[in-house]
Amino acid sequence: MNSRQLEKMGVPAPCFKAAIAGIQSASKAGELRSLDLGSLFADLLANPDNYLTHPHFSQMAKEAADFGGPVEVREPIAYRTWGAANIDQESHRQMREACALPMATGAALMPDAHVGYGLPIGGVLALENAVVPYAVGVDIACRMKLSVLDVPPAMLSQQNKQEWFDRALEGGTRFGVGSAHERKQSHAVMDQDWTVTRVTRENKDKAWKQLGTSGSGNHFVEFGLLTLAARDEQFGLDAGEYVALLSHSGSRGTGSSVCTVYSNVARQHLPKRYEDFGRLAWLSLDSEAGQEYWAAMNLMGDYAAANHDVIHRLVSNLLGAKIIAGVENHHNFAWKEQHGGKEVVVHRKGATPAGRGVLGVIPGSMADPAFVVRGLGNAESLESASHGAGRCMSRTKAKETFAWGAVRKDLEKRGVRVLSAGADEVPGVYKPIEEVMREQQDLVQIVARFDPKIVKMCGDGSKAED
Secondary structure: OOHHHHHHOOOOHHHHHHHHHHHHHHHHOOOHHHOOHHHHHHHHHHOHHHHOOOOOOHHHHHHHHHHOOOOOOOOOOOOEEOOHHHOOHHHHHHHHHHHOOOOEEEEEEEEEEEOOOOOOEEEEEEEOOEEOHHHHOOOOOOEEEEEEEOOOHHHHHOHHHHHHHHHHHHHHOOOOOOOOOOOOOOOHHHHOOOOOOHHHHHOHHHHHHHOOOOOOOOOEEEEEEEEEOOOEOOOOEOOEEEEEEEEEEOOHHHHHHHHHHHHHHHHHOOOHHHHHHHHHOOEEOOOHHHHHHHHHHHHHHHHHHHHHHHHHHHHHHHHOOOEEEEEEEEOEEEEEEEEOOEEEEEEEEOEEEOOOOOEEEEOOOOOOOEEEEEEOOOHHHOOEEEOOOOEOOOHHHHHHHOOHHHHHHHHHHOOOEEEEOOHHHOHHHEOOHHHHHHOOOOOEEEEEEEEEEEEEEOOOOOOOOO
């Protein structure tokens, strides 16, 4: 009996040596001919505890118990890619690995895809009764929010009004790792049950301090000009131009802690035969840990939404403006949805929900437009679309390539003022958003265009040359 024969019988590679030793032991005892090895191995792998005292296969049973049962031999499920010409091979490798998860039922890759942890950014993955913390992402419920304001659009370009807009952004926002408001902000989310898990309970005070703030990286708050070519009943706006406030951020440090804790739990319980999945480790929704993560994830969704509510409330109040319309959506989350006639858990890591008629926001860069979109409900994409333009350059490479002072001056010539940001987030590190939108015309319909005019992000230490 060789390893190939054992593999065909479903024996995992770590058990080969013990299986062969057991066969040799049974042969020496003259008992091999009487054994149906196929049936014996199948039962041993399914019920290893029943064989811990077997005269020939006790060691194999011990290793099988540690290993976690029989191997399920399966090919990765297929997935469709949008914008394939601009997606790197490492993202595809990550996607194929995710599609090999034993409970995977559907997947898709969006046109803004690039490498992430576990599932690539822009990856959509449907699983049966299981959730992968890293397929949701570290920044749980990272989301977009756009608010339309009752401010005359002409004010955005008036020289004597610039300080007015700047003061609203500077006073109403906080950026960076560990950032917090001087005074705790109020929101009903802090009255919810934060004892659903230990990690949320222990992080509640931190979450409250960070309520109404944004992180670093690609998070931003900006004023811009929203343009509708025609009246949209669902959006509730007539054709025309409007001043709008757009923000991008998530669940801050608490969301990161939830991901880290439950991804570690998932990896600790991952059967050895699946240990190569690493950050794709999953939690069954029937397990206590799975139920805890699901409760914590949904709390983080409410908390991320509250962050945006507070930011938009503070900034609009400082501006002296009223919010007259808006749209918002998560893009790092998991939802229980019906696809293919059954309930599945759809992970959208850096992907926007795009069910038929669902409104969302897809941003570009600090100099390129964002778009309010309406989903077309494409089943092949699991009713999803891109969450932005997608990076085409690492942060390290960006800082080596671009001089922030020069980029900032170029942006000013293009009519975009940046209050703070860094070279790692300049327009050149992103794919052209217009190309990304063309690649997904079967996923979303464009409702309105938002052109950024005044941008605030977390700086990376780069200083502009005056």
